[in-house]
Amino acid sequence: MTDTAASPRRGRPRDPGVEDRVFDAAIDLYSRLGWAGFSFESVTRITGVGKAALYRRWPTRSALLVETLRARWYTVGDIDTGRLRDDLRKLADMLLTRLTGPHGSVHLQILMDTRNYDEVRDATAAYRADLVLAGRAMARRAVARGELPPGTNPTLIIDLVVGGIQNHVLATPPELKSKMQEQMHRYGEQLVDAVLAGATARGD
Amino acid sequence: MTDTAASPRRGRPRDPGVEDRVFDAAIDLYSRLGWAGFSFESVTRITGVGKAALYRRWPTRSALLVETLRARWYTVGDIDTGRLRDDLRKLADMLLTRLTGPHGSVHLQILMDTRNYDEVRDATAAYRADLVLAGRAMARRAVARGELPPGTNPTLIIDLVVGGIQNHVLATPPELKSKMQEQMHRYGEQLVDAVLAGATARGD
Numbered sequence: 001m002t003d004t005a006a007s008p009r010r011g012r013p014r015d016p017g018v019e020d021r022v023f024d025a026a027i028d029l030y031s032r033l034g035w036a037g038f039s040f041e042s043v044t045r046i047t048g049v050g051k052a053a054l055y056r057r058w059p060t061r062s063a064l065l066v067e068t069l070r071a072r073w074y075t076v077g078d079i080d081t082g083r084l085r086d087d088l089r090k091l092a093d094m095l096l097t098r099l100t101g102p103h104g105s106v107h108l109q110i111l112m113d114t115r116n117y118d119e120v121r122d123a124t125a126a127y128r129a130d131l132v133l134a135g136r137a138m139a140r141r142a143v144a145r146g147e148l149p150p151g152t153n154p155t156l157i158i159d160l161v162v163g164g165i166q167n168h169v170l171a172t173p174p175e176l177k178s179k180m181q182e183q184m185h186r187y188g189e190q191l192v193d194a195v196l197a198g199a200t201a202r203g204d
Numbered sequence: 205m206t207d208t209a210a211s212p213r214r215g216r217p218r219d220p221g222v223e224d225r226v227f228d229a230a231i232d233l234y235s236r237l238g239w240a241g242f243s244f245e246s247v248t249r250i251t252g253v254g255k256a257a258l259y260r261r262w263p264t265r266s267a268l269l270v271e272t273l274r275a276r277w278y279t280v281g282d283i284d285t286g287r288l289r290d291d292l293r294k295l296a297d298m299l300l301t302r303l304t305g306p307h308g309s310v311h312l313q314i315l316m317d318t319r320n321y322d323e324v325r326d327a328t329a330a331y332r333a334d335l336v337l338a339g340r341a342m343a344r345r346a347v348a349r350g351e352l353p354p355g356t357n358p359t360l361i362i363d364l365v366v367g368g369i370q371n372h373v374l375a376t377p378p379e380l381k382s383k384m385q386e387q388m389h390r391y392g393e394q395l396v397d398a399v400l401a402g403a404t405a406r407g408d
Contacts, residue, residue, distance in 0.1 A: 108319065111312055111374070125377060132375060156391075156398055159375070160368045167367025168359070170315070171336060173329060187360075194360055198402025 019071075021047045022054065026064055027072040031103035035113040035120050038065060062123035069127050073098060073106050076134035084142035085196060088157075091138070092165050092188035099169040100181050107166070135162070152199055160195045223275075225251045226258065230268055231276040235307035239317040239324050242269060266327035273331050277302060277310050280338035288346035289400060292361075295342070296369050296392035303373040304385050311370070339366070356403055364399045 025046040030038050038061055040054050058064035079090045099107060113120040132155075139154030148157075165188065172180045180187075229250040234242050242265055244258050262268035283294045303311060317324040336359075343358030352361075369392065376384045384391075 105319075108315055112316060115309075115312065128375065128377070153394065155372070156368075156395060159371045160364050160395070160398065162375075163367030163369070163371025164360075164364045165367070166371065167363045171332065171363070171366075173332070190357065191360060191364070194364065194402035195398070196402070197405035198398035198400070201401035201405050 018047075018049055018053070019057075022049055022057075022064075023068050023071045026068040027103050027106065030065065030068065030109060031105045034109040035061075035065075035117050040064075062119055065120070066123050066127050069106075069110075069124070070130070072103070074131055076131050076138070079134075079138065080141070082145075084138070084145075084147045085192065087138050087142075088161055088192040088195065089189060091135075092161055092192050093185060095162060095165040096169065096184045096188050099166065100177070100184065104169075132158070148199055157195060157199055160198075161192060164191050164195070222251075222253055222257070223261075226253055226261075226268075227272050227275045230272040231307050231310065234269065234272065234313060235309045238313040239265075239269075239321050244268075266323055269324070270327050270331050273310075273314075273328070274334070276307070278335055280335050280342070283338075283342065284345070288342070288349075288351045289396065291342050291346075292365055292396040292399070293393060295339075296365055296396050297389060299366065299369040300373065300388045300392055303370065304381070304388065308373075336362070352403055361399060361403055364402075365396060368395050368399070 022043060025043050029042055040051050043054060044051050079087050081087050110124055114124055135158035136154040139157045142148045143150055143152055226247060229247050233246055244255050247258060248255050280295060283291050285291050314328055318328055339362035340358040343361045346352045347354055347356055
């Protein structure tokens with residue numbers, strides 16, 4: 001494939017560090033200000049990358065948001081250890097790290113902006129569908145390997161892990177946050193073990 | 205106890221229908237407009253109940269919000285069937301009904317307002333603590349009845365049921381919502397069964 005952004009006709013070759021700088025700035029901006037403050041002007045000001053270069057790479061704010069989320073927020077599609085328990089633990093750890101980290105507000109910003117802006121709803125629909133599909137694929141691979149019974153509902157596994165972790169973080173009051181963070185990776189393991197025990201239990 | 209609001213010195217005896225009308229109006233107002241639009245003026249306009257009467261019963265907007273949530277949103281403390289599976293199914297059904305119902309936005313409004321307004325954070329802290337305690341109590345009663353192993357982590361059970369249901373509803377795209385609603389009570393049962401199977405499985 002031809003990379004038009006790197007074509008000499010368009011100026012300098014693409015700097016491989018530019019994407020990382022832009023994604024770092026963009027996730028920080030979005031977590032603090034949401035869609036209302038997510039502008040190319042701000043990304044240019046923070047990174048020094050010119051607006052023309054940004055537009056060449058990301059033709060719209062929506063495109064930049066979706067690629068930022070794929071690179072810096074939930075990245076379920078990258079997880080494939082070959083063993084379901086390890087996949088789900090990685091998933092749980094990723095969710096815990098993101099939700100309690102410096103950009104944890106992204107979760108709530110997406111929920112709000114999806115409701116308030118059609119552009120964000122459309123832009124994040126593909127991103128959220130990717131997450132759902134990646135989660136289901138994780139469970140289906142486990143069925144194929146014989147780690148889960150054939151009739152397992154993949155949506156159920158993913159709802160329990162993703163929802164359970166999200167509820168754990170969001171239901172913790174601020175004064176207990178640091179204690180929760182100390183224990184969260186152990187808690188994530190317990191939660192995954194409980195979900196797997198439920199998914200593999202035989203009816204009785 | 206003396207009901208001061210019904211004292212002749214304060215005017216007419218309290219109309220038992222007033223609370224219901226006020227809670228109905230208040231939950232609708234809050235789900236649509238959040239804290240920014242949650243005013244005694246609006247409740248008076250909708251219900252015809254005078255501001256003086258409202259203030260006598262609910263001295264602050266925060267007090268009205270918390271009592272409205274206790275009466276019309278998540279009411280975990282009311283659930284006690286004597287059997288954990290039935291308790292959790294009732295809990296799951298209540299969450300599904302509320303989140304997909306006409307006031308489903310209350311969930312997101314609370315998350316947003318808790319972040320944006322100290323008053324709401326303080327007001328809902330007690331409400332949310334009640335929910336956590338009621339959820340844990342549900343699991344502890346089951347341990348006491350021998351339905352769960354003694355070492356069971358009650359927080360884990362509740363995070364899985366509450367978070368799993370919330371994720372199921374929130375992760376469903378709008379075009380699949382009606383299909384999800386048709387199947388949601390059956391799904392809630394499956395989810396509860398999976399959580400219980402996981403909680404009662406013996407390590408192997």
